[in-house]
Amino acid sequence: MDILEQITHLQLLNQFWLILFFLIPMVLIARTVVAGSRYSPILIIVIFGLTMGYVLVASGVASPGLVEFPFVDLMARTTIIALTVSFFVGGQELRKILGNKDLEGEDIVVPSNEEVVLGTTRTQFFFILRSFFLLLGMEGLLRFILDNNSTSIFSSYYPLIAYIGLVISVILIDNRAQIKNKHLYIRKGLVEIAAIVMILLISYYVAQVIGEFIALPQIFYAMMISAALGAILYKWSFGPTIRALLFAGIPVVLAANFMVGGSRIGDAFNISGMNAVLTYGFFGQLLWMFGGITLIIFFSKTANTRNLAPGMAGALSHSGLTGACTAGDFGKTAAQRAPIMINIPFFGHVFVFSVLAISAERGSLWMAPALFIVGVGVILTVLSLRNLRLASGEDKKEVKALMQFSFGWQIIAVFGGLSLLSLSTMSIEYAAMAQTSAISHFGLFAAIQGEMFGTDAALLIPFIFSMPFLVHPLVFFMFGKAMENNGDMPKMPVYILALIGVLGVLFSIIAL
Structure with a gap:
């Protein structure tokens, strides 16, 4: 030797x-x-x-x-x-x-x-x-x-x-x-x-x-x-x-x-266009996370983590919430529901990944099917919010309503976000990375890591995916406060964070 x-x-x-x-x-x-x-x-x-x-x-x-x-x-x-x-x-x-x-x-x-x-x-x-x-x-x-x-x-x-x-x-x-x-x-x-x-x-x-x-x-x-x-x-x-x-x-x-x-961190900030990706990722996390929570609280009249934690984990395929739910950090009910909610949106990913794969080949978002999918998501989300409000705390009815919400809000978030970014000068590769970061989407992360959008995107995605950590303290702080309050999420801070997300995303799109 x-x-x-x-x-x-x-x-x-x-x-x-x-x-x-x-x-x-x-x-x-x-x-x-x-x-x-x-x-x-x-x-x-x-x-x-x-x-x-x-x-x-x-x-x-x-x-x-x-x-x-x-x-x-x-x-x-x-x-x-x-x-x-x-x-x-x-x-x-x-x-x-x-x-x-x-x-x-x-x-x-x-x-x-x-x-x-x-x-x-x-x-x-x-x-x-x-x-x-x-x-x-x-x-x-x-x-x-x-x-x-x-x-x-x-x-x-x-x-x-x-x-x-x-x-x-x-x-x-x-x-x-x-x-x-x-x-x-x-x-x-x-x-x-x-x-x-x-x-x-x-x-x-x-x-x-x-x-x-x-x-x-x-x-x-x-x-x-x-x-x-x-x-x-x-x-x-x-x-x-x-x-x-x-x-x-x-x-x-x-x-x-x-x-x-x-x-x-130090290397990526020197890449042209990276600041725009990170800005959207930051405010997008506020918009899609707390916007979804706002819809559930306001229209479904429920602010309990047994619904919010697994519902948002599934609706965004959110890496952090998924890990926290399955580890039991938000209680036994959330831990049981989270794997269901994570699965449900993936049945629609045959459309998600198909459109994204074609978009990657075209070099731009395939707009017509993207907008159609957003429309379907809106219908499912409205239906889910109504059903969750009528569930009256019954376990199986809540689960079925959350399944609808997970599916509907996810395709709104994915294709709604990509449609907004298509209005800017951002390339489809950067847009996909930005949206993945904005919702901490494990599935899109794994797909980009597998070079769905090329080698450069695969190398950059761990950094871009990590950067919403600036928002994660807010996310987990809010869920932590809810757990200390018998599972009930404080409403007014959620509404304020959602509004900041909306304004921030609009500003970042206009700036692009």
């Missing part, structure tokens, strides 16, 4: 420990900061992640994009793995709701409530660690299978990365949690890992084949397959893999993405 190989092996080991000590403490510290309050740790993860990425570059340790830390980029690209789990759970919940099936069976696991870090119980700590190794292992395995021709210095190490990640994740189960059937629980975890990998492989190859006719991204097919599987296996009780990824998958992915985004 020559000296170069030894250095490469040592570098691989260093990369592994670096990313472990970057991401896990970030999630734990975030949970510690909000311990004892009703605020979501996602808020702190956003700030810490961006700051860490910026400091690494400012101190000269890394360059923009963190190319010196390839494992961070590897982890940042596991978005689709975390979402696949949410789609599966959403498929289960949809089947239960639509089929009138009430399956609140006895849980085979009773988690340990012993705190190992302030704000994090022992079982939650194991979920965070397990999520890290699951994401690392499955991404390594998928890259080994799909990227055999990769020129990355670590490409030959993908089997080892997969082995380390998956083997360690299997044994990372809290020994103090009360598990009725340990062998069954472990087997469930293995089956879930195999199922997620198969879904992602099938969705990748389907996207490649159908891509010759219509360029729908892999995440669309992953959603369809996993949601369908969830509907079929609606009786499946979660094993350790789904439990861990539901609780900590999205926070870990966001931490990695915000690090990459933070590393590009």
